[in-house]
Amino acid sequence: AITRGVQCPTGQVTSNAACCALFPIVDNILQAQLFDGGECGEEAHSALRLSFHDAIGFSVNGGKGGGADGSILAFNQTETAFHANQGIDDITDEQFPLFQQSGLSAGDFLHLAAAVGTANCPGAPRLKFFLGRPAPVAPAPDLTVPEPTDNVTNILARFADAGFTPEEAIALLSSHTVAASDVIDPGFTGIPFDSTPFTFDTQVFLEVLLKGSFFPGDGVPQPAEVASPIQGEMRLQSDFVLARDPRTACLWQEMINNQQLMQTRFKSAMAKMQVLGQDTSKLIDCSDVVPVPKVLADPIIKLPPTFTTSDIEVSCPQLRLPALATQAGPAITVAPV
Ligand code: HEM
Numbered sequence: 434a435i436t437r438g439v440q441c442p443t444g445q446v447t448s449n450a451a452c453c454a455l456f457p458i459v460d461n462i463l464q465a466q467l468f469d470g471g472e473c474g475e476e477a478h479s480a481l482r483l484s485f486h487d488a489i490g491f492s493v494n495g496g497k498g499g500g501a502d503g504s505i506l507a508f509n510q511t512e513t514a515f516h517a518n519q520g521i522d523d524i525t526d527e528q529f530p531l532f533q534q535s536g537l538s539a540g541d542f543l544h545l546a547a548a549v550g551t552a553n554c555p556g557a558p559r560l561k562f563f564l565g566r567p568a569p570v571a572p573a574p575d576l577t578v579p580e581p582t583d584n585v586t587n588i589l590a591r592f593a594d595a596g597f598t599p600e601e602a603i604a605l606l607s608s609h610t611v612a613a614s615d616v617i618d619p620g621f622t623g624i625p626f627d628s629t630p631f632t633f634d635t636q637v638f639l640e641v642l643l644k645g646s647f648f649p650g651d652g653v654p655q656p657a658e659v660a661s662p663i664q665g666e667m668r669l670q671s672d673f674v675l676a677r678d679p680r681t682a683c684l685w686q687e688m689i690n691n692q693q694l695m696q697t698r699f700k701s702a703m704a705k706m707q708v709l710g711q712d713t714s715k716l717i718d719c720s721d722v723v724p725v726p727k728v729l730a731d732p733i734i735k736l737p738p739t740f741t742t743s744d745i746e747v748s749c750p751q752l753r754l755p756a757l758a759t760q761a762g763p764a765i766t767v768a769p770v
C-alpha cells in the first residue's frame with residue numbers, strides 16, 4: 434500500500450504536517466490526564482456534552498454566538514452561569530488549565546477533546562477533527578441550549594435555527610447512550626440514561642421507549658424527568674417526548690438495534706456540529722489524529738431482564754420493530770457512573 438501524508442517526529446503518519454503537533458496533545462494531555470488513561474468515563478461523557486453546549490450557541494440567522502469556537506471554555510465564567518449549563522463547570526474547570534498548556538485555541542482544544550473522549554467509548558464512530566479555529570471573540574448569549582423541560586416544537590425550532598434537521602437532532606442524541614445526570618436530581622450524581630453508559634450502543638433508543646415506572650435517586654419526580662424503565666436510570670422528559678412525537682418517532686425508533694445507522698448519522702451530524710460557525714476553507718483535516726474506537730463484539734442489543742416487546746411504546750407504527758431477545762435474569766438496577 435502507498436502511504437500518503439507525512440511522518441511526524443513522534444512516529445505517527447498524518448495527512449498534513451500541521452497535525453503532527455496534535456499527537457502529543459492527544460496522548461499526554463487528553464488521554465493521560467483528562468481521560469484517566471483513555472477511559473469512556475465521566476470526563477469523556479462531559480467533553481462530548483461540552484462540544485454541544487459550545488456549538489449550539491449559534492444561529493444560521495445571525496445574532497447569536499460564534500458556534501463551535503470554544504467560547505464556553507474561554508468565557509466559562511459567563512456561559513457556565515446559564516441555567517442549561519448547570520454542572521458543566523466541572524468539565525470546563527478540568528479542561529481550562531489543560532487547554533492553556535496545549536497551545537491550541539479554545540475551540541480546537543474543546544472539540545478535539547470531544548472527538549478523543551468519544552473514541553474511548555466502544556462502539557462509537559471515529560469522529561472527524563478539523564484544526565484551525567481562531568480564538569472565540571465573545572461568549573454565546575443565554576438561552577441557546579435546549580432544556581430537558583422544553584417541548585418538541587421548541588427543541589426542533591432551536592436545532593433548525595442552528596442549522597440542524599430533525600434527523601440530525603435525533604442523530605446527535607445518540608450521545609445520550611454514554612451519559613448521566615449530575616444536577617437534575619438534587620443530591621444524586623452520575624445517574625445514567627441507559628443501562629450501558631460506558632458503551633456507545635443503541636440501548637438508549639430502546640430503553641427510552643420502554644414502559645416507565647421508576648424515578649432514580651430519592652424517587653421524587655423532577656420537572657425534567659419522567660418515569661424510567663429501570664431502577665437507578667434517568668429518563669429525560671425531552672428524550673421521552675422526542676421518541677414519541679410524530680415528527681421524530683420514526684427517526685428515533687429506526688436507531689434501535691441499528692448500530693451502523695447510528696454510527697453513520699452521529700458521525701456526520703457531529704462533523705457538522707463541530708465546525709458550526711467556522712470558515713471551513715481555513716481548517717485543516719486532522720481526523721487521523723483521532724484514536725480508532727473499539728468495535729463492539731456484539732452490537733445486537735437485548736431487552737433488559739423481564740421486559741418483552743409488548744413493553745415497547747411503539748410510536749412509529751409504520752416501521753417494523755426489530756426482533757429483540759430479552760436478557761436473562763431478574764430485574765436489574767443500574768449503578769451510578
Ligand atoms: C434536546 C437536546 C438535549 C437536551 C434537552 C439535553 C439534556 C441533557 C441533560 C439535562 C443532561 C444531564 C445534565 C446533568 O444533570 O448533569 C445531559 C447530559 C448529556 N448530554 Fe444532553 N441534551 C441534549 C442534546 C445533547 C446533544 C446534542 C449532545 C451531544 C452531541 C448531548 C450530550 C450529552 C452527554 C454526553 C451527556 C452526559 C454528560 C455526563 O455524563 O457528564 N446532549 N443532556
Ligand SMILES: [Ca+2]
Pocket residue numbers: 609610611627628629630631632633634635636637
Ligand atoms: Ca449505552
